[in-house]
Amino acid sequence: MVIRRDIARLVSEAAQEARERGDLPAVALPDMEVERPQRPEHGDYASSLPLRLARAAGTSPLALAESIARHIKPHDAVGEVNVAAPGFINFRLSDLWLAGQVDAILAEGEAFGNLPLGNGRKVQVEYVSANPTGPLHVGNGRWAAIGSTLANVLKAAGYQVEQEYFVNDMLTQVETFGRTLYARYQQLFGVPAEIPADGYPGDYVIELAREIREEHGERFLGPREFGPDSPPEFRTIGIRKMVESIAADLAAMGVTFDVWYRESGLYGPDSRYDQAMALLREKGFVSEKEGAVWFTSSVLGEDKDNVLVRSTGHPTYFASDIAYHYDKFLVRHFDRVIDIWGADHQGHVSRLKAALTALGVDPERLDVIIGQLVTLRRGGEAVRISKRAGDIVTLREVVEEVGADACRFFFLTRSADATVDFDLDLAKQQSAENPVYYVQYAYARIAGILSLGQERAIDYGDGDVSLLSHPAELALIRKMLRLPELVESMAESLEPHHLTHYSLDLATTFHDFYERCRVVTDDVPLSKARLKLVAAARSVLGRTLSLMGVRAPDRM
Numbered sequence: 397m398v399i400r401r402d403i404a405r406l407v408s409e410a411a412q413e414a415r416e417r418g419d420l421p422a423v424a425l426p427d428m429e430v431e432r433p434q435r436p437e438h439g440d441y442a443s444s445l446p447l448r449l450a451r452a453a454g455t456s457p458l459a460l461a462e463s464i465a466r467h468i469k470p471h472d473a474v475g476e477v478n479v480a481a482p483g484f485i486n487f488r489l490s491d492l493w494l495a496g497q498v499d500a501i502l503a504e505g506e507a508f509g510n511l512p513l514g515n516g517r518k519v520q521v522e523y524v525s526a527n528p529t530g531p532l533h534v535g536n537g538r539w540a541a542i543g544s545t546l547a548n549v550l551k552a553a554g555y556q557v558e559q560e561y562f563v564n565d566m567l568t569q570v571e572t573f574g575r576t577l578y579a580r581y582q583q584l585f586g587v588p589a590e591i592p593a594d595g596y597p598g599d600y601v602i603e604l605a606r607e608i609r610e611e612h613g614e615r616f617l618g619p620r621e622f623g624p625d626s627p628p629e630f631r632t633i634g635i636r637k638m639v640e641s642i643a644a645d646l647a648a649m650g651v652t653f654d655v656w657y658r659e660s661g662l663y664g665p666d667s668r669y670d671q672a673m674a675l676l677r678e679k680g681f682v683s684e685k686e687g688a689v690w691f692t693s694s695v696l697g698e699d700k701d702n703v704l705v706r707s708t709g710h711p712t713y714f715a716s717d718i719a720y721h722y723d724k725f726l727v728r729h730f731d732r733v734i735d736i737w738g739a740d741h742q743g744h745v746s747r748l749k750a751a752l753t754a755l756g757v758d759p760e761r762l763d764v765i766i767g768q769l770v771t772l773r774r775g776g777e778a779v780r781i782s783k784r785a786g787d788i789v790t791l792r793e794v795v796e797e798v799g800a801d802a803c804r805f806f807f808l809t810r811s812a813d814a815t816v817d818f819d820l821d822l823a824k825q826q827s828a829e830n831p832v833y834y835v836q837y838a839y840a841r842i843a844g845i846l847s848l849g850q851e852r853a854i855d856y857g858d859g860d861v862s863l864l865s866h867p868a869e870l871a872l873i874r875k876m877l878r879l880p881e882l883v884e885s886m887a888e889s890l891e892p893h894h895l896t897h898y899s900l901d902l903a904t905t906f907h908d909f910y911e912r913c914r915v916v917t918d919d920v921p922l923s924k925a926r927l928k929l930v931a932a933a934r935s936v937l938g939r940t941l942s943l944m945g946v947r948a949p950d951r952m
Contacts, residue, residue: 398511398880399473400441403487404428406474407443410467419463421453430487439478439486440874446483457483494873495864501876501932509879509939513887514555520724521547523736524646525562528638529573530788531600532645534770537791538816539736540651541807541945542767545892546734548943553887558730560655562720565635566663567713572596577634578616578626580605585617604637645792649800650945662719669711672722672755673704681754691718696750714744718751725757734890736765736812763890767812774820798823801946805832808896808944826952831900836949838903839941842934843950845915849927852916856931859924868912869929875905876936883943892943899940906933 408428414420426448433442446460453460461479468477468485475490501508523543526536547557564570576595580602583589591597608616608630616630626634639656646652662668676682676691683690687707691714694701704715724733737744745766749759772779772789779789795803802823809831810816828834849856864870878898886892915926938948 398884399877400430400881402471402473403441404430406468406471407445407464407485409469410464411445413467414463420460421455423449423452433486438480439488441487443485446485450483461485491865491870492862494870495861497873497877498861498864498929498932501935502928505935506939508935509552509883511553511880511884513553513884514550516554516556517731518729519550519555519732519734520558520560520730521734522560522562526642527564527567527569528635528642529569530596530598532642532791533788534772534791534794534818535738537649537794537803538770538807539767540646540649541804542812542892543736544651545808545895545944546890548945549883549886549892552883552943558654560657561653563639563656563658566659570635574626574631574634576601577605578630581608581616584609585614604634607637608633648792648795649803659716662716662723668723668727669715669719672719676754679754691751693747693750696753698747698750702747714747717748721748721752722755725761726755732761734763734765736767739766739768742766765812765890768815770807770816770818772818772820779820802832804945805896808893811891811893831896832946835899835903835941837952838906839934839937839948840950840952841910842906842930842937845930846927846934848916854916854920854923854927856924856927859928860921861925861928863922863925864929866913868909872905872909872929872933875902876932879936879940895940895944899937902937902940
């Protein structure tokens with residue numbers, strides 16, 4: 397239900413007919429675009445086509461607008477068509493059609509907002525993917541909120557979506573983590589083991605070592621000490637426990653993954669790594685110099701070549717990433733891949749896209765969203781130190797303090813490429829100043845009104861929506877009809893943060909309706925119509941909250 401498309405089609409057909417009848421010069425017509433005017437008094441939609449045709453047509457935009465407008469065919473949804481200077485064609489929706497959309501929204505139910513844009517194409521969204529060497533920090537939580545919400549939006553837009561977490565279990569940091577954890581484990585038995593100079597100082601490592609001691613006792617001490625290097629099985633257990641802890645932190649925020657893909661799975665006999673490197677060699681993009689193996693990305697426009705295998709014989713992280721994306725595109729055959737990375741990976745984007753080109757994959761099939769950081773504030777002061785992790789504020793601490801709903805909403809308030817100031821005090825306020833409370837309160841108020849209707853035994857099922865004509869009623873319907881358009885634009889721009897702003901606008905519009913239009917009155921026919929409108933608002937606001945992964949409470 398995207399009426400904007402129908403209006404764009406009306407303008408396109410009118411322009412073509414005007415051209416055929418000689419009312420419009422024989423010029424090529426650009427892609428049809430219909431916008432929402434900045435000022436509501438100008439209508440619900442506007443086309444600037446005459447302005448874009450004026451130069452080629454050699455005619456004033458206003459004259460072109462009048463010529464095109466004369467050929468616009470009637471449509472049930474369109475109440476008025478007006479031409480405005482300097483060359484706009486403005487459309488105002490019919491009040492009667494708007495009222496009828498309440499029944500249409502209720503008929504669609506939870507499917508309202510769904511669109512067939514993706515036509516079932518396979519999309520992978522990979523996000524968070526933090527190293528399994530410590531607890532998640534608040535920045536990871538932001539990627540989790542953005543990634544999971546974007547996945548919800550793409551599903552609503554008709555894509556087949558798979559969400560994935562890439563577990564980097566072969567990094568140098570993993571080895572350092574293993575040595576740190578093993579030293580803490582030995583210390584629990586009185587062994588004077590030293591923490592590596594570049595080790596992990598957080599208390600969580602001690603807690604993890606205690607867990608392993610409780611489960612395995614002295615097993616990993618063995619008949620002799622292993623020295624600073626942890627036994628391979630010990631490190632594997634430590635990584636597994638960290639991944640379980642990360643999964644629990646994410647689940648507390650309402651985020652789950654379809655696949656947890658381990659980097660170590662890229663290696664082995666006839667591995668994805670071997671297959672990807674063989675294909676690069678076959679296509680002539682691999683060279684050897686200075687004792688290392690290089691990807692000759694400079695021939696693809698990169699500033700320099702990049703190392704694939706160090707002189708030590710160990711593959712680089714870049715080589716793993718090539719193998720990983722080889723698996724995504726050429727093995728699992730995703731039509732599109734969306735990676736969400738932190739700002740420190742900005743420089744990695746172009747070389748990975750060059751590698752995809754070398755593998756024969758259209759690099760446009762990969763979208764990389766670069767996210768910026770989160771600044772936590774309390775009482776106007778930045779919060780920097782964690783109780784458990786030492787040098788970071790963990791996601792778990794923030795979720796436990798303000799709740800999952802506030803976390804998800806606040807993390808989504810700005811686009812991924814902008815930093816977020818997260819006010820912990822504001823997130824806990826039960827007032828209209830707290831945006832997530834304000835939106836959830838609107839939903840609870842809606843639920844309360846519908847409950848009152850039930851108490852009064854008013855069955856609104858046969859309510860006559862044509863009775864809905866008050867400006868506040870029509871404004872609420874107009875706002876509800878924005879959701880499908882929003883899903884469409886977010887699926888194209890990959891910017892799910894617009895949902896927070898829309899939910900606030902919808903809540904504000906509902907509160908205004910509530911103040912101006914009493915729902916349950918002695919006028920039973922009008923009460924039924926307005927209860928129907930309120931039920932539609934519950935459906936749309938509930939769907940909006942669901943897309944964000946935020947609860948829709950019946951009571952506050």
